[in-house]
Amino acid sequence: xxxxxxxxxxxxxxxxxxKETFIPRDFNTxxxxxxxxxxxxxxxxxxxxDDNSLVFAANxxxxxxxxxxxxSWQISKQVYDYLQLEFRSVAHTTSDFFMLNVGSPAxxxxxxxxxxxxxxxxxxxxxxxxxxxxxxxxxxxxxxGDTIDECLSIIITRDGGNTWKKLPCDLLPEGIEGEGAFxxxxxxxxxxxxxxxxxxxxxxxxxxxxxxxxxxxxxTPIIQAKETEGIYSIEFYDEMxxxxxxxxxxxxxxxxxxxxITTDGGKTWTLVASGEAPGYxxxxxxxxxxxxxxLVTVGFKGIDYSKDGGLSxxxxxxxxxxxxxxxxxxxxxxxxxKRISKLTFK
Numbered sequence: 001x002x003x004x005x006x007x008x009x010x011x012x013x014x015x016x017x018x019k020e021t022f023i024p025r026d027f028n029t030x031x032x033x034x035x036x037x038x039x040x041x042x043x044x045x046x047x048x049x050d051d052n053s054l055v056f057a058a059n060x061x062x063x064x065x066x067x068x069x070x071x072s073w074q075i076s077k078q079v080y081d082y083l084q085l086e087f088r089s090v091a092h093t094t095s096d097f098f099m100l101n102v103g104s105p106a107x108x109x110x111x112x113x114x115x116x117x118x119x120x121x122x123x124x125x126x127x128x129x130x131x132x133x134x135x136x137x138x139x140x141x142x143x144x145g146d147t148i149d150e151c152l153s154i155i156i157t158r159d160g161g162n163t164w165k166k167l168p169c170d171l172l173p174e175g176i177e178g179e180g181a182f183x184x185x186x187x188x189x190x191x192x193x194x195x196x197x198x199x200x201x202x203x204x205x206x207x208x209x210x211x212x213x214x215x216x217x218x219x220t221p222i223i224q225a226k227e228t229e230g231i232y233s234i235e236f237y238d239e240m241x242x243x244x245x246x247x248x249x250x251x252x253x254x255x256x257x258x259x260x261i262t263t264d265g266g267k268t269w270t271l272v273a274s275g276e277a278p279g280y281x282x283x284x285x286x287x288x289x290x291x292x293x294x295l296v297t298v299g300f301k302g303i304d305y306s307k308d309g310g311l312s313x314x315x316x317x318x319x320x321x322x323x324x325x326x327x328x329x330x331x332x333x334x335x336x337x338k339r340i341s342k343l344t345f346k
């Protein structure tokens with residue numbers, strides 16, 4: 001009898017629990033607060049650390065850390081011989097920060113034990129150009145770059161970023177001449193669990209289900225006839241639902257065939273909002289904890305918001321940024337020409 005009573009009580013308690021329901025919302029404005037201003041910087045790579053601190057790396061070898069609790073910055077400059085380093089890729093693990101420059105020679109730095117950045121990967125080639133970097137976990141990470149020797153450049157670490165190895169072309173899908181990725185916002189790579197999607201200038205999406213061990217590739221219908229066209233940014237909310245945006249930065253108001261959506265994990269992609277604003281954008285991000293319904297995209301022509309999974313869009317601001325990362329479901333950091341700002345959506 002006692003056992004029956006316990007079971008009944010548990011059932012009653014569970015039935016009385018209120019289930020959280022998704023409440024639709026509609027942002028109409030965005031408040032922009034500049035937290036860093038430097039006329040010499042062009043910032044395309046930012047990342048939010050586990051404690052909500054913000055890190056960035058940029059041109060002129062500059063990189064820095066923002067402490068939101070103290071509202072203070074620590075900014076340094078990475079020097080290597082006579083080179084003018086330009087960083088457009090950053091990533092982090094629990095213990096380390098990584099930054100990767102574009103152009104040749106490619107140099108990937110990680111946090112050193114002595115307080116300085118240490119060089120952990122070096123590659124020299126006339127066509128070397130790395131575009132984006134991310135980590136699956138504290139040990140395994142990936143960076144991608146433009147095509148060399150008939151395949152996309154992909155380097156992977158399995159030891160926490162201490163060493164990196166480049167994948168040989170026989171492990172990758174056949175490349176397309178001139179195919180690469182746009183180093184515009186450090187969002188050419190989307191990672192969820194062991195799944196990885198890489199977006200390219202050729203409008204293709206590479207996919208790996210096993211953290212870069214094996215790869216397949218799918219062609220999308222996004223505009224990609226010119227070398228300045230293609231996918232600039234890709235994002236997945238879960239393993240099935242993803243969104244990508246691009247266009248042509250030399251013709252930023254052109255808004256046809258520059259937004260695509262998938263609901264089957266990237267096997268197929270469909271054009272959405274073609275012929276509707278926004279035009280070219282360099283970064284798209286899902287707003288966290290909004291069931292994949294809400295997205296924000298930024299570019300040097302403005303900030304846009306979608307409340308229906310990317311099917312339609314609303315312009316929130318004409319202020320220009322290159323990239324952004326969310327802190328929560330209404331606050332994000334955004335970076336661009338000469339500044340980093342805190343965005344609050346209302």
